[in-house]
Amino acid sequence: MTQSSQSDNKFLEQFGVTGREVQTVMGKIKVRDVDYADLYFEHTVAESVSMEESLVKRASKSISQGVGVRATAGEKTGYAYSDEITLPQLERAADTARYIARSPAGEGHAPAIRIGTPIRDLYPVTQPATEVATAEKVALLEKIDALARAYDPRIKNVMASFSTEYKVVLIANSEGELVGDVQPLSRLQISCIAEENGSRQIGTHGGGGRSNFGFFFEEQRWERYTREAARQAILNLQATDAPAGPMTVVMGAGWPGILLHEAIGHGLEADFNRKKTSAFSDRIGQSVASDLCTIVDDGTLAYRRGSLNVDDEGTPTSCTVLIENGILRRYITDKLNARLMGIPLTGNGRRESFQCIPMPRMTNTFMLPGQSTPEEIIGSVKRGLYAVSFGGGQVDITNGKFVFSASEAYLIEDGKVTTPVKGATLIGSGPEILKKVSMVANDLALDDGIGTCGKDGQSVPVGVGLPTIKVDEITVGGTQVE
Amino acid sequence: MRIDQNFTMDLLNKVKKKGASAADVVAVEGDAASVQVRLSAVDKLSKAEEKRLGLRVYFGKRSAGASTSDFTPAALDDLVETTCALARAVVEDPYAGLPDAGAMATDIPDLDLFDSHTISMDRMIDTATRTERAALAVDTRLTNSEGADFGSFSGRTLFANSHGFYGDFRSSNFSFSVSPIAAQDGLMQRDYWYAVGRKLAGLDSPEAVGQEAGRRTVRRLGSRKVPTCRVPIVFDPEMAGSFLGNLCSAVNSYAIYKGASYLIGRLGERIACEAVSVYDDGRIPLGLGSKPFDGEGLPTRQTVIVERGILKSYLVDTYAGRKLGLASTGNASRSIGEAPSAGATNFYLAPGAISPETIIQSVTRGLYVTELIGFGINMVTGDYSRGAVGFWIENGELAYPVEEITIAGNLKDMWMGVEAIGNDLAFRGRIASPTVKLAEMTVAGG
Numbered sequence: 001m002t003q004s005s006q007s008d009n010k011f012l013e014q015f016g017v018t019g020r021e022v023q024t025v026m027g028k029i030k031v032r033d034v035d036y037a038d039l040y041f042e043h044t045v046a047e048s049v050s051m052e053e054s055l056v057k058r059a060s061k062s063i064s065q066g067v068g069v070r071a072t073a074g075e076k077t078g079y080a081y082s083d084e085i086t087l088p089q090l091e092r093a094a095d096t097a098r099y100i101a102r103s104p105a106g107e108g109h110a111p112a113i114r115i116g117t118p119i120r121d122l123y124p125v126t127q128p129a130t131e132v133a134t135a136e137k138v139a140l141l142e143k144i145d146a147l148a149r150a151y152d153p154r155i156k157n158v159m160a161s162f163s164t165e166y167k168v169v170l171i172a173n174s175e176g177e178l179v180g181d182v183q184p185l186s187r188l189q190i191s192c193i194a195e196e197n198g199s200r201q202i203g204t205h206g207g208g209g210r211s212n213f214g215f216f217f218e219e220q221r222w223e224r225y226t227r228e229a230a231r232q233a234i235l236n237l238q239a240t241d242a243p244a245g246p247m248t249v250v251m252g253a254g255w256p257g258i259l260l261h262e263a264i265g266h267g268l269e270a271d272f273n274r275k276k277t278s279a280f281s282d283r284i285g286q287s288v289a290s291d292l293c294t295i296v297d298d299g300t301l302a303y304r305r306g307s308l309n310v311d312d313e314g315t316p317t318s319c320t321v322l323i324e325n326g327i328l329r330r331y332i333t334d335k336l337n338a339r340l341m342g343i344p345l346t347g348n349g350r351r352e353s354f355q356c357i358p359m360p361r362m363t364n365t366f367m368l369p370g371q372s373t374p375e376e377i378i379g380s381v382k383r384g385l386y387a388v389s390f391g392g393g394q395v396d397i398t399n400g401k402f403v404f405s406a407s408e409a410y411l412i413e414d415g416k417v418t419t420p421v422k423g424a425t426l427i428g429s430g431p432e433i434l435k436k437v438s439m440v441a442n443d444l445a446l447d448d449g450i451g452t453c454g455k456d457g458q459s460v461p462v463g464v465g466l467p468t469i470k471v472d473e474i475t476v477g478g479t480q481v482e
Numbered sequence: 483m484r485i486d487q488n489f490t491m492d493l494l495n496k497v498k499k500k501g502a503s504a505a506d507v508v509a510v511e512g513d514a515a516s517v518q519v520r521l522s523a524v525d526k527l528s529k530a531e532e533k534r535l536g537l538r539v540y541f542g543k544r545s546a547g548a549s550t551s552d553f554t555p556a557a558l559d560d561l562v563e564t565t566c567a568l569a570r571a572v573v574e575d576p577y578a579g580l581p582d583a584g585a586m587a588t589d590i591p592d593l594d595l596f597d598s599h600t601i602s603m604d605r606m607i608d609t610a611t612r613t614e615r616a617a618l619a620v621d622t623r624l625t626n627s628e629g630a631d632f633g634s635f636s637g638r639t640l641f642a643n644s645h646g647f648y649g650d651f652r653s654s655n656f657s658f659s660v661s662p663i664a665a666q667d668g669l670m671q672r673d674y675w676y677a678v679g680r681k682l683a684g685l686d687s688p689e690a691v692g693q694e695a696g697r698r699t700v701r702r703l704g705s706r707k708v709p710t711c712r713v714p715i716v717f718d719p720e721m722a723g724s725f726l727g728n729l730c731s732a733v734n735s736y737a738i739y740k741g742a743s744y745l746i747g748r749l750g751e752r753i754a755c756e757a758v759s760v761y762d763d764g765r766i767p768l769g770l771g772s773k774p775f776d777g778e779g780l781p782t783r784q785t786v787i788v789e790r791g792i793l794k795s796y797l798v799d800t801y802a803g804r805k806l807g808l809a810s811t812g813n814a815s816r817s818i819g820e821a822p823s824a825g826a827t828n829f830y831l832a833p834g835a836i837s838p839e840t841i842i843q844s845v846t847r848g849l850y851v852t853e854l855i856g857f858g859i860n861m862v863t864g865d866y867s868r869g870a871v872g873f874w875i876e877n878g879e880l881a882y883p884v885e886e887i888t889i890a891g892n893l894k895d896m897w898m899g900v901e902a903i904g905n906d907l908a909f910r911g912r913i914a915s916p917t918v919k920l921a922e923m924t925v926a927g928g
Contacts (some may be wrong), residue, residue, distance in 0.1 A: 056573055057573060058572070059546040059547075059568045060547040060548060060568070060819050060820050062549040062819050063550045063551075065551065065552060066551065075525065076524055076526070077527070078527045079528040079529075080528070080530055081528075082530060093530075096529045100527050134568060134571035135571055138571060138572065157741035157742070159740060193740075200862050202742065202862040202863075242890075245710040245927070245928075246710075246928060275628065276626060277670070391857055391858065393857075394857070398671060398672035399669070399670060399672065401871075401885055402869075403868070403888070404856070405857055422860075423860065424867045425867040425868055425869060425888050427886055427926075475887070475888065475926050477858065477867040477869070477889070478926065479924045480924075481711065481924055
């Protein structure tokens, strides 16, 4: 993607609209009480190839194209979308969107379109995976199947899928800005089921990002994901019942960062705080975590699944310090909420597709590394749980209670990692849990690139990360009562 | 352009010309609209016409699917090209193929799924506003709101395949909900209630929905943890529905043949007590999960899943059926462009004879669960661990609200431990259950 004014014309061409037409439509929306409007053009090609029972028998492809037209008046948003990108449809959508302000049709003022300044390119992909021959993806899945089954004879079922999408977006707003972006995204997901003595268990792993297809062959990634899924399935065959009740928990580095996403991430989305429905409302400047905790949301990491050059309103993403040494500093915002709350615009306005209204969403959310070593942390625990891998989680941002479910965990006894235990759900209170972080290691890792966040019916790709940390007390939802 | 039988025939002909041995087409088009209000002011309005088409082609035993929302001739030619190319790239699958021609549905019953009445944006706004007002009026501690929303969808589904089957039907869906917030002593609680249906006239009143939401929210104030223990659990109908949904996933033939269900090999065996009977019925008039034919064009029907505690059937589509040596139960479900895969239609647990109040009264010490959060269910093993919200039951009464606890166990034991089923079955979704009492689960708390 070249970074010049030519590239934005290319975007206009992709969608078959001219700058003049965009301006005309904008003029129809931006009348009287409408203080902001935007058009979000999207063209997405998505493809998925999957294998089960050692056969790559499923392949599907979807093409989705359309435009979302938005008008905001104060706190209100009017929205219309269409999969036909023609001037008449755009004008119809503009009428609907404008209805929110109850403004009659009329000539509005829209400044001339300014071609945006070049944006950095966090994911300059030269050969999108959507253009790689299906045969190559099939070959990769077959290699994965062979490796997984060779790992251990107890591996009985292997499911693997490769999904990729290539999304081209163009955002034009009533401030005259025009920004385009090309967003590739790929993901490899592997599940293995192991069986022994009539007992069956599952292990899952995967990864990806905004990368070339070659990414999965670099640094032995596909091999590592495959072995991890197989290893976890075999390990879980030996897992015993997890304990029940409050315990000290050591969280491993990487994907366990989902703790932050659920405990504080959603609670710091500005829309909830503007409405004062979040447990973190009116708490900027207050202590919400131990002083060992500095947590950021960073959309600027190269090639990461959760990263974006610009958010879905055209704002460049940034690295926002949410919590600094335990003190709450920032909410993550989109344009509407930043404007209404009078707080900085952080570039977190995201939407699942042109069919959706954007709202504040996370990008890559992680805690900065500390001074301890993982060995010191585990050695300091007399009795506790060591949780290294998780499934998903969920949060009630109003009362602050959150959960996330371990998929690989062990007991810690007298400073040593001992028996594997079955995955249990951990539950805690967002505003309280991080105050119980008493040790933070120096081994920050981000997840491998498989996270999807759901909010209000919209899914977006995200990243999470964590160094090894010690949480003095959290409730472990096992079945073994002491 | 009219999307009808001729349209689908044209497309199937194009595919045939490319050498495909079989194919099917699914198309959905409709109008969607939604409004959100908050504190009596309109917050969001959204409206659109949606359409999407999925094509699935077979070259002998190889198949693939693709979908698009662009119905212009050029785009459809592309779609045919792409799908055929994809199909040639995958390997042969001995079980692939359309259902037998003789199995296709021969009649398309009218299940009363479409409301010819429409609702204006203004009326949607008015309904949502009244719902929120009614919720906040329930108690002075209800001082805030996430908002109330109203959504409507009205559309048409078409399906055709190269056996010559063609079917279409119209359907609508209306729903509204409110999420009020109560505050006390610097802490807040949120809950919600909703109404959903195929017809506008059949929806609950905004006042009834609002009042129920307000009541459910305010009763959560003062929630506390309880100490870790093992006690009986009573699921309210919504949570019993979630529990039933876990069973629904476990009897899905896709999970069975993948090796990813704890109910593999259990057909004909006892999985629950005599009081438990579970059905899947795709022909209930007005049913939220009803459809006249399934995602492969087979007739929908009523299937007995569990009969007096014995597992009688899985939910089966043609492909999984061939792999498992079972007949399709007419439960093929379809994501546009994807292969058909089994899914529930209207899936429910038959009601018992006791009232929910009597069930609660039968518990000396236990937990009444009104909300579950998290995804801690392992379908392969049945292991279960989820966050819970509800009420502590003491001597047959709801004593105080509870939160920040988990309930854990195993789905096999949970179903075998069902001790009582209420008489309060109401269809508020595709999966429906009365109140259910389980013998024991581990509650982890303080």
